[in-house]
Amino acid sequence: MSSTKKPKQATRADVAKMAGVSESTVSYALTGVRPISDETRERIEEAMKTLGYVPNAMAQALASKKSGLLALLFPVGERGFDETDFEYVEAATAAAAEDGYQLLLWPNAVEDVASLRKIVAQGLVEGVLLMEVRAQDPRVEVLRDSGTPFCLIGRTDDSQDLTFVDADFSQWGPMALHHLLDLGHTNIGVISMSSDLLEAGYGPGVRTEKPLLDLAKRLGITITIKHAKATIRAGREAFEELTAEQPDITALIGFNEPALIGALEVAGARGINIPEDLSMLSFGISDEAENMTVPAQTTIGVDGRELGRMAAQYLVARLNGDKKSVLQYLTQPQFVDRGSTGLAPLGQK
Known part of the structure; x- marks a missing residue:
C-alpha cells in the first residue's frame, strides 16, 4: 500500500x-x-x-521592504469592464512584468478612500496605476499623502505636477463632426455614457462632450445626446428615444461600447442599413471591439496598449527614484475608417 x-x-x-x-x-x-x-x-x-x-x-x-506588487485601481462596478479596458490592463501588466513587478486589479469604487488608505499604509503594494480618473479625484490626495508612487491613466483638472498618460479628448468631437459634415450630415445623434459618470466629473466624458457641442453650435449642426448605462438594453432604449425625438437623424456617434451594440440591434431589426441609411462612428474602442459588430465600426480613439504600457513604464521610473522628469503624455486621436460612415441620404441632409 x-x-x-x-x-x-x-x-x-x-x-x-x-x-x-x-x-x-x-x-x-x-x-x-x-x-x-x-x-x-x-x-x-x-x-x-x-x-x-x-x-x-x-x-x-x-524583510526587503519590497513586495514586487503594483495595484491597478479600476472601479469596475461603475460601467463594467469591457474588451477595450482589457487592452490597457493587459499592456500595463506585461510592461510591469518586464521590470519584475506583478500587477493586481483593485476594483473598489472611487469614493472608497478608506480602503485605499489601508492598502497603502500597510505597504502591500509599491506603486499604483489609477484608471477611470475624475476631474477632482479623491484617490489622488490619498496617494500623495501616503508618499506612494503612482501614475494616472487619465488626468485630473489640476494635473500639472502629476505623472499621467491620457488621450486628448478635446479633439475627438470636432474630428467626428468635421468628418460627418463633409459627408453631408447635419442632424446627428449621440449615445454617450451615463449621466452619473458625467456628473461625477469622469474625464473622458466631460472633455469630449463640451467641445463637440460647442463646435456643433458654431457649425449649425443639430446634436441630440442620450446618456445611457453601459448595457445593451440601455442602448436599445436610448436609440428608441433618440429616433422618436429626431426621426431625421442621419448619423450616430457612440461613446458607450455596450449601449451602441443595443442601438445597432434596434437598427438592424428596423431594416436600417449602415451606412446607406445611417452612418455610425464610435469613440475610444479597441480594434477587437470595433470588429465585433456588423458592420465594423469607423472609430476615433487611441492605442490603449500604448497608453497602458507607457503608464507602467512611468510608474516604474518613479519607483526607481526618478523624481525630476516630467512624465506626462497626451496622445493624439487616431481616425480609422472601416466603412460605417457614408454620404447622408438625399433629402435628409
Whole structure:
C-alpha cells in the first residue's frame, strides 16, 4: 500500500545546512539586505535548486521592504469592464512584468478612500496605476499623502505636477463632426455614457462632450445626446428615444461600447442599413471591439496598449527614484475608417 503522506518541504535551515552557511546568510542572499560573496551566493542557490526550496514571497517582501506588487485601481462596478479596458490592463501588466513587478486589479469604487488608505499604509503594494480618473479625484490626495508612487491613466483638472498618460479628448468631437459634415450630415445623434459618470466629473466624458457641442453650435449642426448605462438594453432604449425625438437623424456617434451594440440591434431589426441609411462612428474602442459588430465600426480613439504600457513604464521610473522628469503624455486621436460612415441620404441632409 503506497503512502499518501506529502514529502517534507525544504526549509531555510535545510538550505543553510547544505550550503554550509548560517540561516541569516541565506536570508541575506534572498533579500539583499547585506552583501555576500559571489561564491557563497552560488552555494546557496545550488542548495536551493537541489532541495527544491521555494522562498516565502510575503516573508521576503517584509524583510526587503519590497513586495514586487503594483495595484491597478479600476472601479469596475461603475460601467463594467469591457474588451477595450482589457487592452490597457493587459499592456500595463506585461510592461510591469518586464521590470519584475506583478500587477493586481483593485476594483473598489472611487469614493472608497478608506480602503485605499489601508492598502497603502500597510505597504502591500509599491506603486499604483489609477484608471477611470475624475476631474477632482479623491484617490489622488490619498496617494500623495501616503508618499506612494503612482501614475494616472487619465488626468485630473489640476494635473500639472502629476505623472499621467491620457488621450486628448478635446479633439475627438470636432474630428467626428468635421468628418460627418463633409459627408453631408447635419442632424446627428449621440449615445454617450451615463449621466452619473458625467456628473461625477469622469474625464473622458466631460472633455469630449463640451467641445463637440460647442463646435456643433458654431457649425449649425443639430446634436441630440442620450446618456445611457453601459448595457445593451440601455442602448436599445436610448436609440428608441433618440429616433422618436429626431426621426431625421442621419448619423450616430457612440461613446458607450455596450449601449451602441443595443442601438445597432434596434437598427438592424428596423431594416436600417449602415451606412446607406445611417452612418455610425464610435469613440475610444479597441480594434477587437470595433470588429465585433456588423458592420465594423469607423472609430476615433487611441492605442490603449500604448497608453497602458507607457503608464507602467512611468510608474516604474518613479519607483526607481526618478523624481525630476516630467512624465506626462497626451496622445493624439487616431481616425480609422472601416466603412460605417457614408454620404447622408438625399433629402435628409
